[in-house]
Amino acid sequence: MRRHSVSSYRFLNTRVLKTESFRLAALFAVLFLGFAAVLFTAVFLIVDDMQTQELLTTIDADLNTVRNGYLKEGVPEAIEVVQQRLGVSDKAPARRPESYVLLQGPNRVKLAGNLPVLQPQTGIVSLPAPSDAGSRVDSKPSTVLGKGEFLDAETYLFVGRDTASVAATRARILNAFAWLTAITIILATLGGVFFSVQFLRRLDAITRTCNGIMQGRFDDRIALRGSGDELDRLSQAINSMLDRIAALLDNLRQTSSDVAHDLRTPLTHLRQRLEDARTNSASVADYSSAVTRAIGDTDEILSIFTALLRISQIEAGTRQATFAPFSLSDLLERLFETYLPVAEDHGDTLRRAIEPNVVIHGDAELLLQLFSNLLENAIHHTPSGTVIAIELKAVDALAVASVGDNGPGVSAAEREKVFRRFYRVVSSRSAPGNGLGLALAAAIAALHRTRIELADNHPGLRASLALTI
């Protein structure tokens, strides 16, 4: 328990406080407090001013009353007014008074009022409230705000009001501001910590996945929340990247194992042939024919090697950068013309139904190879007399190109397998080729984000490919 709390404390200390979300929460809290401070200051000043003005207005009214009495009937009337104003009996008031009046004669003689004699001052005067004026023990020292004036050369009048109510309002405003500050800080901290912990938790999930990958668990993926927020999008991007890397890794593994296994066979043959030649050759002619055949073997090995490299290069996907628009119709027309005599020499009939002006975005050189491979398969793996058709049709936003024949076809069970490297349909093992043609074609199709569909042509085989226009 204790360890846990210590560690979570340190967790808070070191990581949560450093997160961007926490920093943002803190920044917003500071901004909000700054704004609130300006607002409160304005309110404070306005309220203070209003209250003071109000006091001064009532003071002026009192002054007028006393002055009017004096102007009408002289000093005794003024004294009368003052005493009335202070609530008749000025003997021991129960409460601390709110208004103060002082009427002072010559030589600082108090004529009436509830203040001790003053050094006469005219205009607005602020002075401490007399301490004996109130009976409340706990009363704070208060201030009297008032105005003084001379009624005549020797008679001085002062009217004032206690400012306790103004001070109380000030205190209330300051108090409210203090509370607001405290609550804001607490909320911002809690919010910041909450969001930061959430953030860190998800970040930790990403880190865990990355560590897993580094430890060889290539199938690990980051769980998504499905909220589509920036972390989700980041996670998705990382997941897609991992998928891509996994595919490349697979490709690499596959290629190296292909090289290891499938080049071994022709290399074995080559070595065998050379050894035979050394043991059994009796004449220069024997040697010469053995060497010729050995060169043939080497060329075959090289062609396998080239095809494998090409497949892995295409699967790496970097060729997409060179995609450009071109007329697929022209390419297939050219292909038709290229293979027409080849098919004839093989005893086959080559036909075409190519929709003109179908332009797609892709790699013309690679697609030429793809369709060549499909055509060559149709020519090689069918008996003489087969009808082979090249077709191209634009269907909505798709260019559907196909090579079909009415030969023996490929069984449904074998249709997927033929795209594997080095896979050869049993019935056609004797035909030329290295078993890589369709694997290469499949790789080129994948580069164009499509796949080669093999279907029954009733009878025969139809290989079709839908490319985005």
Next chain:
Amino acid sequence: MNLLLVEDDLELARSVIGGFRDQHDDIDHAGDGASGLRMASSGAYQVVILDRMLPHMDGLTVVKRMRSLSIMTPVIYLTTMGGIDDRVHGLEAGGDDYLVKPFAFVELLARVRVLARRPAIAQDAATRLRVGAIEMDLVARSAQRGGKALELLPQEFRLLEYLMRNANRVVTRKMLLEKVWDMHFDPHTSVVESHISRLRAKLNEYADTELIQTVRGTGYKLLAPP
């Protein structure tokens, strides 16, 4: 011919040099890019045979420097970089042909011969070609032998044009695939053979002298009368 070979693989260089000397060609050798560029800058060669990965300066840089010095000697790359884009980059840098190692010497020989014949500045101004009794109008896209029109399909026309431009020189099957059909891969079918036999039949319809000679194990040659 006077050739320059820039190649750091000495065993391969020895074999290539031996091959060309057997053909009575003069061939100089440079073992790295910098000295290759120095020698090529003399402009004394008809063709430069250039490895792409060389010490000190790679082949692409050598070609770019040559071209910037206005040395327009045709360059053929000899390279292990058989990637799909490598050829394009090599040609974009100013090279003229591209041969991936390992290769048959006859293939290199045929390509060098074709390059050597090419003038340093592309001409192609001629609109008519004539080899012996065969005449070709490049603008009207028509051809005739001995005054008799030949009905050629577009690809047969291109094939004949290429053979005529390189008359009396061996052109390999691979060269034809690349130049006539734009096929930079090896089709496992007899594309070249089938078209050659169609073209021969059309050429020989009204004549009986075989003009397209098969060079065993190498390719074809259009014979021009001396």
